[in-house]
Amino acid sequence: MSTLRRSLLSTLACLIFGASPVWSADSFITVASTTSTEQSGLFGYLLPLFEKPSGIQVRVVALGTGQALDLARRGDADVVFVHDPAAEEKFMAEGNGVKRQEVMYNDFVLIGPKSDPAKVAGGQDISVALKKIEASKSAFVSRGDKSGTHAAELRLWKTAGLDLDASKGSWYRDTGSGMGPALNTAAAMSAYILADRGTWLNFKNRQNLAIAVEGDKRLFNQYGLILVNPAKHPHVKQAAGQQFFDWILSEAGQKAIADYKIGGEQLFFPNARR
Amino acid sequence: MHTIFPLSLTGIGFAPEGVPVLDGIDLCIEGGSRTVILGANGAGKSVLMRLMHGLLKPTAGVIQWNASQSRPHAQCMVFQRPVMLRRSALANVAYGLKLAGVPLAQRSLQARAALERVGLSHLAERPARVLSGGEQQRVALARAWALEPRILFLDEPTASLDPAASRSIEQVIVDIHGAGTSIVMTTHNLGQARRLADEIIFLHAGRIAERTPAAEFFQHPRSPEARAFLAGELP
Amino acid sequence: MRDLPDSLSTALGLVGGLDAKVLDIVALSLRVSLSAVLFSALFALPLGALLAVGNFPGRRTLTVVVNGLMGLPAVVVGLLVYLLLSRAGPLGPLGLLFTPSAMVIAQAVLVAPLLAALTRQTVDDAWREYREQLHSLGATTRQATATLLWDTRYSLFTVLLAGFGRAVAEVGAVMIVGGNIDGVTRVMTTTIALETSKGDLPLALALGLILVTLVLAINALAYVSGAWAQRRFG
Numbered sequence: 001m002s003t004l005r006r007s008l009l010s011t012l013a014c015l016i017f018g019a020s021p022v023w024s025a026d027s028f029i030t031v032a033s034t035t036s037t038e039q040s041g042l043f044g045y046l047l048p049l050f051e052k053p054s055g056i057q058v059r060v061v062a063l064g065t066g067q068a069l070d071l072a073r074r075g076d077a078d079v080v081f082v083h084d085p086a087a088e089e090k091f092m093a094e095g096n097g098v099k100r101q102e103v104m105y106n107d108f109v110l111i112g113p114k115s116d117p118a119k120v121a122g123g124q125d126i127s128v129a130l131k132k133i134e135a136s137k138s139a140f141v142s143r144g145d146k147s148g149t150h151a152a153e154l155r156l157w158k159t160a161g162l163d164l165d166a167s168k169g170s171w172y173r174d175t176g177s178g179m180g181p182a183l184n185t186a187a188a189m190s191a192y193i194l195a196d197r198g199t200w201l202n203f204k205n206r207q208n209l210a211i212a213v214e215g216d217k218r219l220f221n222q223y224g225l226i227l228v229n230p231a232k233h234p235h236v237k238q239a240a241g242q243q244f245f246d247w248i249l250s251e252a253g254q255k256a257i258a259d260y261k262i263g264g265e266q267l268f269f270p271n272a273r274r
Numbered sequence: 275m276h277t278i279f280p281l282s283l284t285g286i287g288f289a290p291e292g293v294p295v296l297d298g299i300d301l302c303i304e305g306g307s308r309t310v311i312l313g314a315n316g317a318g319k320s321v322l323m324r325l326m327h328g329l330l331k332p333t334a335g336v337i338q339w340n341a342s343q344s345r346p347h348a349q350c351m352v353f354q355r356p357v358m359l360r361r362s363a364l365a366n367v368a369y370g371l372k373l374a375g376v377p378l379a380q381r382s383l384q385a386r387a388a389l390e391r392v393g394l395s396h397l398a399e400r401p402a403r404v405l406s407g408g409e410q411q412r413v414a415l416a417r418a419w420a421l422e423p424r425i426l427f428l429d430e431p432t433a434s435l436d437p438a439a440s441r442s443i444e445q446v447i448v449d450i451h452g453a454g455t456s457i458v459m460t461t462h463n464l465g466q467a468r469r470l471a472d473e474i475i476f477l478h479a480g481r482i483a484e485r486t487p488a489a490e491f492f493q494h495p496r497s498p499e500a501r502a503f504l505a506g507e508l509p
Numbered sequence: 510m511r512d513l514p515d516s517l518s519t520a521l522g523l524v525g526g527l528d529a530k531v532l533d534i535v536a537l538s539l540r541v542s543l544s545a546v547l548f549s550a551l552f553a554l555p556l557g558a559l560l561a562v563g564n565f566p567g568r569r570t571l572t573v574v575v576n577g578l579m580g581l582p583a584v585v586v587g588l589l590v591y592l593l594l595s596r597a598g599p600l601g602p603l604g605l606l607f608t609p610s611a612m613v614i615a616q617a618v619l620v621a622p623l624l625a626a627l628t629r630q631t632v633d634d635a636w637r638e639y640r641e642q643l644h645s646l647g648a649t650t651r652q653a654t655a656t657l658l659w660d661t662r663y664s665l666f667t668v669l670l671a672g673f674g675r676a677v678a679e680v681g682a683v684m685i686v687g688g689n690i691d692g693v694t695r696v697m698t699t700t701i702a703l704e705t706s707k708g709d710l711p712l713a714l715a716l717g718l719i720l721v722t723l724v725l726a727i728n729a730l731a732y733v734s735g736a737w738a739q740r741r742f743g
Contacts, residue, residue, distance in 0.1 A: 030607060030688075039707050044691070061607060061688035075596030076606055180706030187708075205708030233596060235604070329641055347647060357642035360660045369656075373646050417646075 028057035029240045032069075032077035034148055035178040037223070038062035040198025040267055045260045050247050056240045064178065066146025072096060072226070075233035078241040080226040083196075084148035088224045097226040098238075101249055104257050104268045106197050108152055108219040111183070112212035113190040120192075126216040127160035134162055137171040139191035143182050144174035152221060153194045159218060183209070196221055201262040223268070225249070248272075278339050278348045278424050279305035279456070281326060287334030288321055295321050296480045299335070305425065308447075308457040310467045310488070312500075313477035314508040319460040320429050322477065326458065327351050327427050347374045350418035351427040354434060356410040358402035363394060363413045366402045370417040388420035389413070392446050408439025415446050419453075426450060428459035432466065444470060464504070468492055476500045516714035523715060531716070535723065538696040541609055541683070542676035545616030546624075546669055553621040554665065557628025558654040561636050572629065578622035584681030590615040591685045607688040612696070615682040620672040627668040632657045663739055670731055677724060 037043065038060060047058045063071065065082040069091050072080045080097070082088065092100050110129055112121065118138040120129040133140055143150035157164050164172070175185050179199040186193040187207040195203075200211070213219075227245050230238045247253045254270035261267065286299035296318045303309065303326075311319045324330040325337060327349060347370075359366050367385035376384065389395050392412040397405060402413055411431060418426055428447065432440035444466060451457050461467055467474065471488040478499040486496060495501050502508050523531045560572050592598050594606040594614070605611045635657050643653045658665065680698035687694030689703060697720045704713040 035706070039703075057693075059607060059688070059690040059693050061690060074598075075601070178706055180703075180708060184706070184708060199707075203708045205710055235596065235602070324641075327645065329644055351641075351645040353642060357639055359639075359656065360662070370646050373648055373652060 027055060027240075028059050029078040029237050029244055030076065031058055031060045031079045031081055031244070032067075032071045033060050033062055033081040034065050034068060034083065035062045035180065036147070036149060036196045036199045037081065037083070039178075039180050039202055040196070041202050041262065042198065042257070042260055042268060046253075046256055049256050050244060050253070054243055054247070056243060058244060064143075064145045064147035065149075065151065069096075072228050075228070075236065078228055078237045079244060080228065081223065082148055082226075083221050083223045084151045085222055085224060087148075087151065088226060091226065096229055096232060098229040098231070099227040099245065101225050101245070101272060103223045103225045103248055103272050104254075104270045105220055105222045106268045107214065108149065108194050108221050109197050109200060109211045110192060110213035110219075111186065111195050111200060111209050112192040114208050114210050115190065116212065118192065121210075121212045123213045124215045126156055126213055126218055129213045130157060130160040130162065133192055134160075134167055137169060139171055139173065139189050141173045141175055141182050141186040141189065141191045141193040143179065143194075144176040145178065147178070148221070149179060149194060149196055152219075156194070156218060198262075198267040201265060201267060222271075277305065279303065280340060281305075281425075282338050283326070283335065284338070285335035286325060286332045286337065288318070288325060288330065289333045294480060296325070296332075298481060301475070301482065301485075303425075303456070303458065305456045307472040308451055308470055309459070309473050309475060310471035311458070311460045311475045311477060312464075312467060312503070313460075314503060317477040318480045319477055323351070323427050323429055323458065323460060347421040348424040349427065350421055350423040350425075351429070352411070352414045352418055352431050354430040356407070356414040358405075358410050358413065360403060361401070362399050363402045363405065363409075363416075364389060364398040366413050367417045367420050370421055374421055384420050385416075388416040391419060391449065392416045393442075406439070408435050408442060411435065411439070411443055412446060415443070415450065419446075419450050419455075423455055425456040425458065428457065430460055430462065433462060440466065476503070478503075513714065515711035516718060519711050520715035520718045524719060531719070533692070534695055534697055534700055534716075535719065537609065537694075538677060538698070538720070539723075541612045541696060542616060542673055544613045545676050546620060546672045548613060549617035549621045549624055549672065550669060553624035554628050554658060554668075555654060557625040557630075558632045558658050559650075560625070560629040561632040562654050562657060563650055575622050575625050575629070579626055581619065581622065582681060583619055583679040584685065586619045587615055587682035587685030590618060590682065594686060606686065607690060607694060609687070609694060611686040612683045612694060615686045616676040616679065619679060619682050620676050623675055624668060624672045627671060628658075628665060631661050631664045631668060635661045663735055666731065666735055670728060673727070674724060677720070 043060050051057055061071065061077065065084045065087060068080055068082050069087055071077050072091070073096050088100060091097055110120070110126060112118070118133045118136045120132050123129050142153060154164070173185070173189065173191065175182050177185070179195060180203065182193060183195060183199070183203050184205055187205055187209050190208060192212065225245060225248055227238070227241050228236045230236045249272045254272055257268050257270045258266060281303040283299050283301040286296060287294070288296040299322065311322060313319050321330065325332055359369060364382070364385050367388050368381045371381045371384055386395065386398060389398050392415055394409060394412055394416065397409060402410060405413065432443050435443065447457060447470060468488070473485065473487050474491040475485045476483045476491070476497065476499070483497040483499045484495070491500065492504070495504055499508070560568060560575065590611065591606070593600050594603070594611050595601055596606070605614070639657065643656065648656065678698065680702050683694070683696055684699050684702065687696070687699065689695050689699040697716060701713045701716045701720070704716065
């Protein structure tokens with residue numbers, strides 16, 4: 001019995017400690033980013049190009065923009081990579097970040113059912129389209145999750161001169177979910193939805209959805225990179241984070257972003273100022 | 275030599291939740307004999323034994339052993355259904371010794387000796403739960419005997435066994451008594467009582483109706499209830 | 510359900526082709542959940558036994574609480590453990606967040622009530638049978654607890670399997686404390702969630718089929734070995 005007990009204990013120890021990360025503490029950084037960026041597949045393409053030469057593993061935790069910034073506020077990330085300039089500037093103003101840079105942009109597209117009940121397909125004016133959707137009370141799915149996309153959506157309703165609180169009805173479906181799940185819901189409900197082009201291009205469950213409106217300058221979506229402030233969170237990996245920062249903004253990094261394509265189509269447009 | 279006797283019960287009553295099971299029991303066990311408690315169903319035999327052994331606490335009265343109880347395992351009990359742990363017969367016997375604080379080295383030796391005394395050496399390594407009822411009861415007796423108790427309580431030890439197994443258990447009980455352990459047991463089997471008892475305590479409706487040397491009890495019971503019982507008129 | 514045949518062939522392809530990424534994900538799932546159950550058992554099994562055997566004030570209340578905690582949603586457990594392990598939290602300096610260790614901790618917390626409650630019931634049933642004899646032999650509460658835990662080992666093995674099932678199937682806790690980081694903390698359930706949210710339903714279903722098959726296989730293996738042990742050791 002005692003040999004059994006001993007072997008059980010050693011197996012136990014191996015399992016628990018074997019489940020710990022193999023890599024040493026310094027060779028990785030934690031990047032808080034958004035689900036839309038993750039689901040566009042950009043990271044899968046981009047990160048190995050940095051990790052191999054630098055030897056620094058980049059661990060991406062993908063959440064909504066709001067959640068990603070909150071994560072960084074608590075000190076649980078070294079770098080933030082999101083797309084909501086207003087929220088990012090607030091983050092910087094609070095002293096949570098030591099450096100912020102614009103990295104790349106893509107655009108949002110209005111997705112809708114091919115049956116197009118609000119008659120907006122083919123348009124290039126997002127305000128007009130949103131007004132038509134609201135007027136016709138066509139089903140519209142919102143992210144509702146404090147994400148960059150959600151923030152953009154709310155801005156666009158405001159720009160179109162619509163007071164959502166007043167006109168919200170059963171046609172406006174606030175799902176509180178990520179881009180992918182929200183698209184799934186829109187597909188199932190045959191509803192309109194604002195999505196970032198990256199996630200849309202990578203999305204496989206389109207059913208009867210297609211791009212309804214695109215190309216409006218107001219659909220421009222800017223991504224920013226923030227280095228978390230080590231003065232506030234001393235354990236933050238500043239050196240490694242800085243390396244990542246520098247690489248993304250470098251010619252090599254920016255070129256890599258531009259090279260990422262789905263079906264021959266470029267998703268993100270690098271626009272870092274050097 | 276310190277002795278745990280006499281065991282004296284004074285004014286013992288047991289009435290769980292107000293329902294009287296035993297009442298006004300005064301009893302003194304001096305030790306040395308084979309005492310058999312008889313009585314009809316529900317007379318309170320099992321309860322009385324459990325009170326004596328300490329498994330139950332009386333609701334009235336005092337139970338007192340001789341103050342100088344030499345060892346904590348001076349008394350043991352064997353139940354109608356033998357409780358076998360999921361391990362070998364030998365390990366079951368050794369378990370009792372382990373609880374008594376016997377060091378590891380001696381446990382196995384003493385356990386084997388006990389199994390030998392009850393004639394089960396050949397089954398020492400067998401999982402106890404696959405043994406027959408009679409064999410399991412003998413393991414239980416070995417477990418008790420290994421502890422060299424001063425008194426052994428047995429609650430209907432052969433009620434679940436066939437006649438052949440019962441007889442072998444009776445022999446073991448006699449052997450244990452012969453080695454110096456006092457016996458207090460209950461049984462429904464009058465023949466067994468005749469064979470084993472030195473004295474009879476007859477319980478009726480929660481009271482002691484009589485306490486008589488065995489031979490006399492079976493020939494000339496003193497109480498009308500005992501007479502009725504022996505005549506088979508009580509359940 | 511036209512996705513089902515697609516999923517079946519995808520699943521077979523992934524397994525048959527020994528897709529390295531899928532194998533890594535499966536291995537991590539197993540390591541995390543097995544570790545969590547064993548780790549949790551160290552604490553939960555004795556607690557369950559004590560609740561059955563012990564006689565201390567508040568025992569009944571504690572039993573009710575433990576039973577109730579079985580219904581704790583995984584995502585709530587994840588959130589609580591996250592707050593503990595976050596840099597802003599009390600155990601922040603350990604740097605455990607977003608590692609497999611955090612996932613083990615979260616799942617261990619999640620299954621602990623289940624293990625304790627089922628152990629309590631199992632041991633309680635055995636205690637009824639053993640109580641008088643163990644008292645007669647002079648066993649202390651501690652000794653009785655240990656004896657019962659060993660004696661009910663076959664039933665407790667099933668309890669562990671139940672805990673494992675609960676752990677390996679949950680997604681709420683590991684998602685929050687693990688972060689679903691590619692190559693680091695991505696397990697079967699979080700991968701299924703991710704692929705579903707990307708709209709790749711056949712792949713998600715395929716992974717689901719692999720997960721279910723794996724769990725069934727583990728249970729079958731456990732059953733067979735348990736039956737053998739029982740025959741051999743009784």
